[in-house]
Structure formats: C-alpha cells, structure tokens
Amino acid sequence: MPGRKGRDLRLLQGNECCAEAAILAGCTFFAGYPITPSTEIAEILSEKLPQVGGHFIQMEDEIASIAAVIGASLTGAKSMTATSGPGFSLKQENIGFASFTEIPCVIVNVQRTGPSTGLPTAPAQADLMQARWGTHGDHPIVALYPSTVPEVFDLTVKAFNISERLRVPVILLMDEVVGHMREKVEIPHVSDIEIINRPRPDVPPEKYLPYAAGPDGVPPMAPFGTGYRWHVTGLYHDETGFPTTAAPNADRQMKRLYAKIESAAEEITFTSEESLDDAEIVVVACGITARSARRGVRLARERGIKAGMLQLKTIWPFPYGIIGDIAGRVEKIIVAEMNMGQLIGEVERAACGKCEVVGYSRVDGEPIAPAEIVAKIEEV
Amino acid sequence: MRKEIRLSGYGGQGLILAGIILAEAAMRDGYEVVQSQSYGPEARGGASRAEVIISDEPIDYPKVTSPDVLLLMSDQACKRFAGSACEGGTVIVDSGLVTSVPETPGIVHEFPITDMAVEATGRSISANVVALGVLNTVAGLVSPESLKKAVSARVPRGTGEINLAALGAGIAASEAAGVG
Numbered sequence: 001m002p003g004r005k006g007r008d009l010r011l012l013q014g015n016e017c018c019a020e021a022a023i024l025a026g027c028t029f030f031a032g033y034p035i036t037p038s039t040e041i042a043e044i045l046s047e048k049l050p051q052v053g054g055h056f057i058q059m060e061d062e063i064a065s066i067a068a069v070i071g072a073s074l075t076g077a078k079s080m081t082a083t084s085g086p087g088f089s090l091k092q093e094n095i096g097f098a099s100f101t102e103i104p105c106v107i108v109n110v111q112r113t114g115p116s117t118g119l120p121t122a123p124a125q126a127d128l129m130q131a132r133w134g135t136h137g138d139h140p141i142v143a144l145y146p147s148t149v150p151e152v153f154d155l156t157v158k159a160f161n162i163s164e165r166l167r168v169p170v171i172l173l174m175d176e177v178v179g180h181m182r183e184k185v186e187i188p189h190v191s192d193i194e195i196i197n198r199p200r201p202d203v204p205p206e207k208y209l210p211y212a213a214g215p216d217g218v219p220p221m222a223p224f225g226t227g228y229r230w231h232v233t234g235l236y237h238d239e240t241g242f243p244t245t246a247a248p249n250a251d252r253q254m255k256r257l258y259a260k261i262e263s264a265a266e267e268i269t270f271t272s273e274e275s276l277d278d279a280e281i282v283v284v285a286c287g288i289t290a291r292s293a294r295r296g297v298r299l300a301r302e303r304g305i306k307a308g309m310l311q312l313k314t315i316w317p318f319p320y321g322i323i324g325d326i327a328g329r330v331e332k333i334i335v336a337e338m339n340m341g342q343l344i345g346e347v348e349r350a351a352c353g354k355c356e357v358v359g360y361s362r363v364d365g366e367p368i369a370p371a372e373i374v375a376k377i378e379e380v
Numbered sequence: 381m382r383k384e385i386r387l388s389g390y391g392g393q394g395l396i397l398a399g400i401i402l403a404e405a406a407m408r409d410g411y412e413v414v415q416s417q418s419y420g421p422e423a424r425g426g427a428s429r430a431e432v433i434i435s436d437e438p439i440d441y442p443k444v445t446s447p448d449v450l451l452l453m454s455d456q457a458c459k460r461f462a463g464s465a466c467e468g469g470t471v472i473v474d475s476g477l478v479t480s481v482p483e484t485p486g487i488v489h490e491f492p493i494t495d496m497a498v499e500a501t502g503r504s505i506s507a508n509v510v511a512l513g514v515l516n517t518v519a520g521l522v523s524p525e526s527l528k529k530a531v532s533a534r535v536p537r538g539t540g541e542i543n544l545a546a547l548g549a550g551i552a553a554s555e556a557a558g559v560g
Contacts, residue, residue: 009407011400011403011404011407011413011415148442177416177442177443180416180417181414181415181416181442182400182403182413182414182415182416183413183414183415183439183442184407184412184413288442291440291441291442292440292441294440294441295440295441298440367443369441369443369445370440370441371445
C-alpha cells in the first residue's frame with residue numbers, strides 16, 4: 001500500500017500537529033507557560049513561529065500568557081495559548097474578558113487529571129464544564145474536542161476560523177492521550193485549507209463604532225495601530241466601546257453575544273457517528289473515549305446488539321437538537337466519560353426524558369477500554 | 381490485520397524513539413499507525429514503554445491491550461508485561477539484561493540485545509535499534525527498506541551510520557538464529 005505521490009503524509013504527535021495546524025491557520029502569536037501535557041505545543045511554536053514572521057513569548061505565568069494573547073489579537077494577530085488543567089484555571093478571568101470584549105483567540109487545554117495538581121499527568125476529561133463555565137458570568141464560548149491526530153489538525157484550523165468569524169474565544173480541549181500519541185496525518189496544501197479572517201471595518205476611523213454589529217451579531221474589528229482608536233473594557237459597554245450601566249444596553253449586549261453563537265450553531269457543530277441508523281442503544285462520547293466507544297459498538301454489533309455511537313467534536317455550543325432527535329428514536333443512551341459525570345447532565349437535558357440516559361465514568365487516570373463499553377452496553 | 385507492539389524497559393534505552401521509528405516505517409509501507417508511550421517522572425532509569433499499533437484499516441481504539449509483539453528490556457518490564465503478550469505472540473527478551481524470564485503466553489526469543497549493540501557499534505545506546513532489527517525480522521511487521529529509511533529519518537543527526545549498523549546487526553543475528 002504505497003503512499004500516493006505528492007501527498008504530505010507525516011507521523012505527528014497530537015501536540016505537534018496542533019502547532020503545525022495553528023501556523024497553517026494563520027497564527028502569528030503564541031504566549032504561554034509550559035505545563036505537561038501541553039508543553040510540546042509551546043516548544044514547537046517557539047521554533048516555528050519566528051520562521052514565519054510570527055512571535056513566541058514565554059510569559060511569567062498563565063495569567064500573563066492569556067493577557068498577552070488578548071493584546072496581540074487586538075493588533076490583528078491570530079493568537080493562541082496552550083496549557084493544561086491548573087493553567088486553564090488561571091486563565092479563566094481573562095478568557096471571560098476576551099469573551100465579553102469579543103477578542104478572537106484560541107486556548108488549547110490538553111487535559112490532565114485534576115483537581116489541583118492532580119495526577120501529573122494522567123488523562124482525564126474533567127474540564128468539559130470548566131471550558132463552558134470556568135469564568136464568571138454569562139458569556140459565549142465555543143469548545144471543540146478532537147479524538148485523533150488528524151482531527152487535531154482539522155479542529156485547530158476550525159478553532160481559529162470560528163474564533164475569527166464570531167470574535168469569540170475558542171477552547172480546543174484535548175486528551176493527554178491524543179496530545180501525546182503519534183498518528184499518520186495528511187497535511188493539506190495551504191491553498192486547500194479554508195481560512196477565515198475576522199471582519200474588518202469598511203468605514204474610516206472617525207466613523208468607526210467598535211461594537212456596532214451587523215445582522216450576524218459580529219462587530220467589525222479594527223486592528224490597533226492602523227489609525228482606528230477604540231476603547232476596550234470589561235465593563236458593559238455600548239457601540240462606542242465606552243462603559244455604560246444603562247439596563248436596556250446591558251440586556252441588548254448580553255443577548256447579542258448569545259445570539260451570535262446561536263445563529264452560527266449549525267455551522268460550528270461537528271459530530272461523527274457509527275451505526276446510528278437502526279441503533280437501539282447509543283453511546284455518546286468525545287475525545288479518546290469516542291474511539292473506545294467506536295470499537296465497543298463494533299464489538300457489540302458482532303454480538304448481535306444494535307448499538308451505535310455519536311462522537312461530539314463540538315461540545316460547546318452543546319448539540320441539544322442532534323441528541324434530542326436521537327433520544328426520540330432509541331431505547332437507551334450511554335454517556336461514557338473520564339469524569340464523574342459532566343457530559344451526561346447536558347445529554348439528559350437534550351433527551352428530555354424521551355429515552356433512558358445512563359452514565360459510565362472512569363476516574364483513575366486510565367482511558368476507558370472498549371471492553372468496558374461492551375460490558376456497559378450488555379448491562380443496560 | 382491489526383498488530384499490537386509493546387516495547388518495554390527503562391528510561392534511557394531509547395524505546396520511545398524505537399516506537400516512533402517502527403511507526404514511521406509502517407506509515408511508509410502505507411499502513412495506518414498509532415504510536416504512544418508511557419513513562420515515569422524520571423528522565424532515566426524509571427519504567428518506560430512505547431506502543432505501536434499497525435493496521436490496514438483505520439485504528440479506532442489506540443491503546444495496546446494484548447501485544448502480538450512484546451519487547452522486554454528489563455526485569456521490571458518482564459514482571460509487569462510478560463503476561464500481557466497474546467497467545468503465541470512474539471516475545472523478544474534482552475537476555476543480557478533480564479535475569480529470569482517469567483511465564484508468558486507468547487513464544488520467547490532471547491537475544492543479548494544490549495551486548496550486541498556494544499559489539500556492533502561500541503555503544504549500548506544503540507540497543508533500541510538492534511532490538512528493532514531483531515523484532516521486525518522475527519515478526520515481519522514492516523519492510524526492511526522502510527525500516528532503514530525510518531531509522532535514517534528519525535535518529536539524531538550524525539548517528540545514521542551507527543544506527544544502520546545496529547539495525548543490520550539485529551537483522552543478521554535473528555536471521556542466523558533461524559527465526560526470521
């Protein structure tokens with residue numbers, strides 16, 4: 001089975017692939033503070049970004065790193081940081097700032113077992129809720145979750161595109177296992193990669209209203225240093241960018257922030273499925289657990305059980321509609337996750353009692369094996 | 381076809397690099413491949429293992445559960461993993477490092493891998509590549525040409541010749557033993 005000529009096939013580690021994809025997506029700025037199991041992303045970008053005219057800064061900590069990323073993005077640079085659980089906690093306040101001030105940025109969290117320092121650095125999938133609600137207050141956020149190294153490539157590019165198009169921080173959640181494993185990846189030619197850039201103002205600086213959104217709810221963004229002067233604040237602000245405590249404005253602003261994600265939800269929701277058509281029992285999973293579920297479902301089918309699986313590549317916004325449809329035509333949904341039960345709450349919310357929802361959790365720092373999935377399918 | 385390979389020993393033996401080389405060779409042969417690793421917090425001396433899965437179909441579950449090919453490069457690795465080999469699988473033991481081989485469902489082939497490395501290249505550190513030559517000859521996982529190319533592509537700059545000599549020594553010894 002020789003490889004076709006001209007294809008760029010590489011054996012890449014998940015973290016390595018994330019760094020490669022970031023550069024091809026147009027990332028020119030990375031600030032971070034090393035932490036296993038994410039360190040390779042910083043290490044590789046420290047070498048590669050200067051080669052493409054970009055910049056790498058190792059900051060004094062995670063808080064400064066995300067602050068630098070926000071600052072760089074304000075100048076027009078596609079910016080990213082990468083960390084793991086404890087560092088993700090530290091970044092939360094500024095993630096909220098980026099979300100509220102609508103500064104595009106990509107935050108990679110290669111998860112490890114927590115809480116606190118946890119089990120350095122065994123895999124866990126316990127930051128799903130932190131990705132959604134880690135920062136205080138209502139806020140829009142998008143979180144993508146690959147399960148293979150090729151998916152790391154695809155979803156890293158999509159993370160930048162979504163972040164730019166919707167002016168929203170995008171969290172790329174990875175499992176330690178995926179970050180550190182090597183797989184075959186076909187790197188597309190740069191001209192075959194869809195790249196989306198943030199909307200820019202089409203008015204002169206004196207007419208620019210930095211938070212005046214078009215029909216899609218996304219305001220055009222002028223890079224600092226190009227003559228456009230505008231105010232950026234974590235206080236509620238009006239179209240001018242300056243603070244206001246007016247109640248109608250606060251209501252309008254928060255609802256616009258949610259609406260811009262909702263109106264794009266369909267195009268930013270990515271899933272993958274296996275044998276769903278006639279399935280009676282469906283396993284819902286993401287990341288590395290989705291691979292175990294896929295294998296488990298195939299093994300269950302060999303034993304004559306009508307099992308299927310749904311992999312969530314987008315976890316936020318949560319695909320309530322897709323899961324609600326499935327719940328209406330199956331008997332049972334099993335939610336398999338390497339945490340004490342985070343995804344399952346959302347699945348129950350989506351299923352609305354239309355089918356039984358049962359959880360399978362593993363929290364000992366080891367991935368869920370396919371045999372465990374089969375056993376759970378047989379048990380229910 | 382799905383082949384699971386586990387390379388186990390201690391940190392500093394280059395087993396993770398050996399896993400990467402084997403995976404790269406399999407990719408060059410057109411196979412689907414996953415390589416992963418596990419190691420303790422120590423840079424050297426702690427338990428270390430690399431795992432490779434080679435398949436002609438997309439690989440769903442990426443972890444090794446019951447290796448078809450198992451390399452044991454320390455007593456600790458023997459204790460922990462000898463029993464994990466699949467029934468009739470290939471078990472390669474570094475007989476210079478391992479004092480006693482525990483029970484295993486696999487078929488044991490003993491080679492003094494690290495001693496062979498010293499003999500062929502003067503460096504015990506090339507034992508990882510000697511081991512690759514041995515296990516690939518015994519188990520027939522990838523083409524020798526792809527393995528050579530992968531060694532050249534992945535070993536540190538300036539060590540290509542030494543490592544190709546190490547690979548050759550592993551291949552020759554297993555052929556001479558009639559297990560290739």
